[in-house]
Amino acid sequence: MYSTREQNELERVLLVRARIGNESEDAGSSREMIALILSAGGSVVAQESQKRKTPDPGLFIGRGKADELREIALMENTSTIVFDHNLSSGQVSRLEEVTNCKVIDRTELILAIFAEQARTREAKLQIELAQLRYALPRLSGMWHHFSRLGAGIGTRGPGETQLEIDRRRARSRISFLEKKIEEVESRWKVVSAGRTGMFNITIVGYTNAGKSTLLNTLCNTELYTADKPFATLDTTSRRLILPDNSEVLISDTVGFIERLPETLVASFHTTLDVVRKADLLLVAVDRSSPSRGRHINAVRNTLQRIGVEESVPRLTVWTKCDAVDDFRCPRSGVAVSALTEFGLDVLLNRITGYRDRSLDWFELVLERYDSAVLHWLYSDCVVRDVTNGEDGSVRVLAGASKGYDSVEGKMDGADLVRSIVRLAEPPQTVYAG
Ligand SMILES: Nc1nc2c(ncn2[C@@H]2O[C@H](COP(=O)(O)OP(=O)(O)OP(=O)(O)O)[C@@H](O)[C@H]2O)c(=O)[nH]1
Ligand SMILES: [Mg+2]
Known part of the structure; x- marks a missing residue:
């Protein structure tokens, strides 16, 4: 429309x-x-x-x-x-x-x-809401030539102007859209409740930085990518397998731009929730763009505007490094190319390091192998190492994603448990962040 x-x-x-x-x-x-x-x-x-x-x-x-x-x-x-x-x-x-x-x-x-690019129902609802919120206070400017008192039998009430009718229609459409978006939001809440305990990564960055391409390469997916602004308007989450075979959730979302309109920030609240709730933000910066300095500032400002806590860890991912002549690795962050897969191993190791630091690590010794306990550990924790002792005991090095208490609670009173020790630090591995 x-x-x-x-x-x-x-x-x-x-x-x-x-x-x-x-x-x-x-x-x-x-x-x-x-x-x-x-x-x-x-x-x-x-x-x-x-x-x-x-x-x-x-x-x-x-x-x-x-x-x-x-x-x-x-x-x-x-x-x-x-x-x-x-x-x-x-x-x-x-x-x-x-x-x-x-x-x-x-x-x-x-x-x-945004209106042109919106493909899904959610994106279409959000963009229509943004447009109407933008247009509403402007209707007076747009329609003042056309307002006619009392005209138009049947379509408008007595004494109403065209402007009032347009405003009323816009307002009722706005509340309809707000309700619909709320419904979507509550469905999303149910979905994300099922994911609690999973480490959540969100790729953010300036529009066209290569976010969706990066996710495609990491997860072997086929999200829409294009060399134009705002190719992505929705959030997509996928499972990502880390080098230790554990899983995390990684999400791609709408790109940012300098002076991102306020009406969009407000209407895309649900879409942007994935950014606010992330455990780690991968900040994608197009290394080949001469405007990358400006892009970094715009992303930092936008994250602040949408209410992302400073405490959420951020890792800069320099994208499109294959497109840079005379390339030298930047000192901070990770340099990658989704096209040639350069740097992706380093990126995965760094992600694993961040994820490891979010877990409560412990060493558990069982009297003997027990499939029920091992099954629980594999499904609720990140199991880094399992060693069999000569006396039949089993030593497990693992990190709890739902807190150490959850492990103690589960193991309390289990007569198989010989010892359980909480570790102050994640184990030293190649995955250091
Ligand atoms: N040379 C090169 N081009 C890349 C690389 N990654 C992405 N691109 C290109 O950059 C353009 C934008 O990629 P997208 O993945 O759609 O970027 P995005 O950040 O998701 O963009 P929006 O969703 O529009 O914000 C596409 O033409 C990609 O082919 C890369 O590693 N090297
Ligand atoms: Mg994209």
């Missing part, structure tokens, strides 16, 4: 960016906008920028510049102007009046791409 491609025919686009204060010209930012516009179904035929101390309250840019945009749009045969800024509804309608073009701001553009 809000598809930019269908509704606005975003074909020839004039891109506008103001540099506010001492902001400098930024080629990376402009490249990103061109990619976003392309994703929304448009192509940039001209770019304009203006340096300003502060944005103009009425037009964001200066009046002279706005007049100039009208001339450029005529010359370039475009009727669409995209601003790399968030504009107020008043600024949009005044700019549209002056330039005689359709004006789209950054949030609207990103929302349009």
Whole structure:
């Protein structure tokens, strides 16, 4: 319903960016906008920028510049102007009046791409909610020309304006969507309750960093990947087998971008839950992108905005290393290439190290082999080592994922148990984090 491609025919686009204060010209930012516009179904035929101390309250840019945009749009045969800024509804309608073009701001553009990319029911619900929440306060700007008192028998109540009806419809659709999303959320809660005890890893990062490709390579899956922004809008979780044959859960989710619209952060609350609840965040950074410094900052800010605790461990994963000439391993994090599988063994070892530190380690000696106890240990703990003694005893080195108490409780009174000792540290292995 809000598809930019269908509704606005975003074909020839004039891109506008103001540099506010001492902001400098930024080629990376402009490249990103061109990619976003392309994703929304448009192509940039001209770019304009203006340096300003502060944005103009009425037009964001200066009046002279706005007049100039009208001339450029005529010359370039475009009727669409995209601003790399968030504009107020008043600024949009005044700019549209002056330039005689359709004006789209950054949030609207990103929302349009999300709408275009949404495949699953959940993503579609969340994006529609984000769009309506964005449009609601703007309806006055959008519809003030059209509001007619008391007109339209049957479709609207007496004395109501079109604006009031649109607002009422939008509000009731918003509460319908909120209810539907809540239903999805409670279903997810049931699913994730079954996973308690599993170590949860979530891959986060700037959009197009190679997150889904990394998960595909690690788990041998076929998630959708593409060289465009916001190819993934849903969360997918898969089991990942670590080098010690234990399992963890790894999730891929929606990518971040600089100035991610607030309405999306709010509506994608359920999707982003997987980020807040992770035991380890793999922060994917495209090592081949010249804008990687900016991307790292944007991801850090977004994690803070969505309420991820600082205490959640984060491991930087430098992706696409095969695409870098003269590659040298960065000092921190792990350098990988999902394409050539370079560095994946190191990454898996580092993940195992983090997971090991989340467990309560213990050494258990049983009088003799007991399949029921061993079965329990294998299903509820990470068993690192089992040694058979000459006297028939069995020594087990394991880590409890549900706390040491769960092990003591289980073993208490079992006459097979010769000794059980809690270890202060995870065992030293090649998996050190
Ligand atoms: N050369 C190279 N390209 C890669 C590698 N990993 C991913 N890519 C490419 O990077 C592009 C983006 O990959 P995705 O896995 O879709 O990226 P993403 O982070 O999931 O992106 P969004 O879901 O859109 O946020 C695709 O064209 C991939 O083929 C890699 O290791 N090397
Ligand atoms: Mg993806």
